[in-house]
Amino acid sequence: MSEIQMILLILVACIAGLESVVDEGQGHRPLIACTLVGLVLGDIKTGVILGGTLELMALGWMNVGASMAPDSALASVIAAILVIVGKQSIGAGIAVAIPIAAAGQVLTIFVRSATTFFQHLADKYAEKGSFRGIEICHFLAWTLQALRVAIPTALVAAVAGTDTVNIMLASIPDVVTRGLQIAGGFIVVVGYAMVINMMEAKYLMPFFFLGFVIAAFTNLNLVAFGIVGVVLAVIYIQLNPKYNKSTVAFDELDEL
Amino acid sequence: MSEKKLTKGDIFNMFIRSNFLLASFNFERMQSMGFCVTMIPAIKRLYQGDERKQALKRHLEFFNTQPFISAPIMGITAAMEEQRANGAPIDDASISGVKVGLMGPLAGVGDPIFWGTIRPVTAALGASLAVGGSILGPIVFFVLFNIFRLATKWYGLQYGYTTGTNIVSDMSGNRLQKLTEGASILGLFVMGSLVSKWTSMNVPLVVSTVTGSDGKTVVTTVQTILDQLMPGLLPLALTFICMYLLKKKVNAIVIIFGLFAVGIIGYALGVLA
Numbered sequence: 001m002s003e004i005q006m007i008l009l010i011l012v013a014c015i016a017g018l019e020s021v022v023d024e025g026q027g028h029r030p031l032i033a034c035t036l037v038g039l040v041l042g043d044i045k046t047g048v049i050l051g052g053t054l055e056l057m058a059l060g061w062m063n064v065g066a067s068m069a070p071d072s073a074l075a076s077v078i079a080a081i082l083v084i085v086g087k088q089s090i091g092a093g094i095a096v097a098i099p100i101a102a103a104g105q106v107l108t109i110f111v112r113s114a115t116t117f118f119q120h121l122a123d124k125y126a127e128k129g130s131f132r133g134i135e136i137c138h139f140l141a142w143t144l145q146a147l148r149v150a151i152p153t154a155l156v157a158a159v160a161g162t163d164t165v166n167i168m169l170a171s172i173p174d175v176v177t178r179g180l181q182i183a184g185g186f187i188v189v190v191g192y193a194m195v196i197n198m199m200e201a202k203y204l205m206p207f208f209f210l211g212f213v214i215a216a217f218t219n220l221n222l223v224a225f226g227i228v229g230v231v232l233a234v235i236y237i238q239l240n241p242k243y244n245k246s247t248v249a250f251d252e253l254d255e256l
Numbered sequence: 257m258s259e260k261k262l263t264k265g266d267i268f269n270m271f272i273r274s275n276f277l278l279a280s281f282n283f284e285r286m287q288s289m290g291f292c293v294t295m296i297p298a299i300k301r302l303y304q305g306d307e308r309k310q311a312l313k314r315h316l317e318f319f320n321t322q323p324f325i326s327a328p329i330m331g332i333t334a335a336m337e338e339q340r341a342n343g344a345p346i347d348d349a350s351i352s353g354v355k356v357g358l359m360g361p362l363a364g365v366g367d368p369i370f371w372g373t374i375r376p377v378t379a380a381l382g383a384s385l386a387v388g389g390s391i392l393g394p395i396v397f398f399v400l401f402n403i404f405r406l407a408t409k410w411y412g413l414q415y416g417y418t419t420g421t422n423i424v425s426d427m428s429g430n431r432l433q434k435l436t437e438g439a440s441i442l443g444l445f446v447m448g449s450l451v452s453k454w455t456s457m458n459v460p461l462v463v464s465t466v467t468g469s470d471g472k473t474v475v476t477t478v479q480t481i482l483d484q485l486m487p488g489l490l491p492l493a494l495t496f497i498c499m500y501l502l503k504k505k506v507n508a509i510v511i512i513f514g515l516f517a518v519g520i521i522g523y524a525l526g527v528l529a
Contacts, residue, residue: 018279021278021279021281022275022276022277022278022279022323023278023323024275024276024323024405025398025402025405026375026397026398026401026402029379029397031379031382031383031386031393031394031397032394032397032398035386035391035394044391045389045391048386048389048390048391048393048394049386049387049388049389051383051386051393051394052382052383052384052385052386052387052388052393053383053387055379055380055382055383055386055397056380056383056387056454057512059376059379059380059383060376060508061508062367062371062375063371064367064371065320065363070508070509098509098512098513098516101509102509105509112281112282112283113282113283114282115280115281115282116282116283116284118280118282118289119280119282119284119285119288119289119316122280122289122292122316123313123316125312126292126309126312126313126316127309127313128309129305129308129309129312131296131299131300131312134289134292134293134296134312134316135293135296137280137289138276138279138280138289138290138292138293139276139279139280141279141280141281141282141289142276142279142280145279175520175523175524176520178523179516179519179520179521179522179523179524179528180516180519180520181519182519182522182523182528182529183515183516183518183519183520184519185455185456185457186455186456186457186490186491186494186515186519187512187515187516187519188450188454188455189451189455189491189494189495189498190498190508190511190512190515191376192447192450192451192495192498193495193496193498193499193502194498194502194508195372195376195443195447196444196447196495196499197499197502197503198367198368198371198372199368199372199440199443199444201437201440201444204437204440204441204444205444207441207444207445207448208444208445208447208448209448210445210448211444211445211446211447211448211449211450211452212448212449212451212452212488212492213448213452213486214448214449215448215449215450215451215452215453215488216452216486216487216488217487220449221384222377222380222381222384222446222449223381225445225446225449226377226381226442226446228445229377229441229442229443229445229446230442232441232442232445233437233438233439233441233442233445234438236437236438236441237434237437237438242430243430243434
């Protein structure tokens with residue numbers, strides 16, 4: 001790995017870290033972060049494939065209210081570096097990504113507690129009426145989130161591809177990597193389950209089963225499913241008596 | 257005294273700043289600094305001296321909602337501050353009241369729409385292209401998701417600012433309910449198709465090996481029987497088990513590790529392949 005690649009990797013790690021807290025442009029999602037790492041390391045295809053695989057597993061990882069998702073930013077960046085530099089399998093990538101996501105979650109809790117310090121500093125600047133002071137507090141707190149991913153990434157990038165790391169990764173027994181890859185095929189259901197639970201609408205579950213059956217017996221792709229889903233939603237709302245009460249009452253009055 | 261009015265530039269400045277709402281997220285007051293920083297262009301335009309300090313403190317209070325759907329709240333808060341700066345009898349409590357009153361219900365709409373529907377659907381679409389090695393995967397996800405996100409933030413802010421306090425009565429109609437319900441239908445429908453299509457589970461245990469009269473050997477495994485019933489039956493069952501465990505407050509990471517164990521043990525025993 002060249003020095004420029006090292007610098008660019010740390011930059012990608014910073015972007016992933018910054019994005020992971022604001023949750024806006026989605027640069028912390030595996031699909032984007034792994035692709036960027038692949039781009040920097042000159043193997044974009046592996047990055048994209050690993051990103052897609054991890055993305056499906058992480059589909060339900062979300063920040064809702066005060067609860068936090070596992071750290072997809074750290075997991076994606078480090079897994080992609082290890083797989084691409086060390087020429088490891090996608091299965092090995094999954095094997096390292098999940099424990100890192102769990103560890104990263106702990107790190108995130110730590111940083112989100114530490115930023116409370118800036119909150120109190122901002123209170124002091126508010127007393128003085130200083131716009132600049134509050135803005136600095138806000139963005140300094142943000143840089144901590146970049147460091148949260150950038151520092152571990154730099155450490156891993158420094159040793160990735162060395163014999164020690166490759167021997168360590170190679171020493172994972174075949175039954176584990178194969179087993180993990182098999183598990184990777186169905187572990188995505190955890191994400192689906194999280195998303196379904198979040199809807200919390202038992203009376204809408206027929207639409208879930210409809211999607212399941214149509215997918216089981218046809219070859220439609222996801223774009224088609226998206227369109228059919230929107231059409232179903234529009235029809236449901238148009239025909240739902242819950243939304244049509246007033247007009248019905250009005251028609252009856254007219255008939256009188 | 258001339259009337260104080262926010263310019264288009266101020267609103268645009270707020271829009272840019274709203275993209276960093278969660279930058280300083282902390283467990284004490286969550287998005288409060290981000291909200292205050294977003295309000296700064298308005299506060300700068302409307303207040304001087306002591307009033308300015310009061311306004312800054314007012315917007316450093318606890319705030320937390322879904323980040324995209326926060327835009328209409330920022331818009332309406334800016335509209336209220338504008339009226340207040342021009343002498344309307346709006347006190348601190350009513351501004352805080354509107355913020356707190358809106359953040360809960362709006363998060364309740366924004367979370368299922370954005371985290372429950374738009375992101376999983378666009379991400380699954382991108383990922384399904386990406387696992388085949390296509391660079392289109394990440395691009396499709398990034399572009400589609402950000403169009404939805406930026407449009408919500410931009411129009412939400414304008415809508416909040418121009419509608420002002422009327423937003424509260426506007427929202428009590430069933431427009432939001434329709435949107436949430438429609439998004440849930442789309443989300444559940446696509447999740448259903450994903451459970452069947454984008455999972456793989458294979459039980460290669462041989463049930464019978466029959467040599468037919470034509471000399472061909474037909475091997476029947478557990479999986480062939482299951483597939484004849486309904487493809488994707490096992491992932492479906494697993495999804496319901498996961499939903500049950502998640503409802504019982506089992507940590508998702510614990511379930512994921514559990515499924516890893518199932519994969520490894522299953523492979524070692526020859527039950528899964």
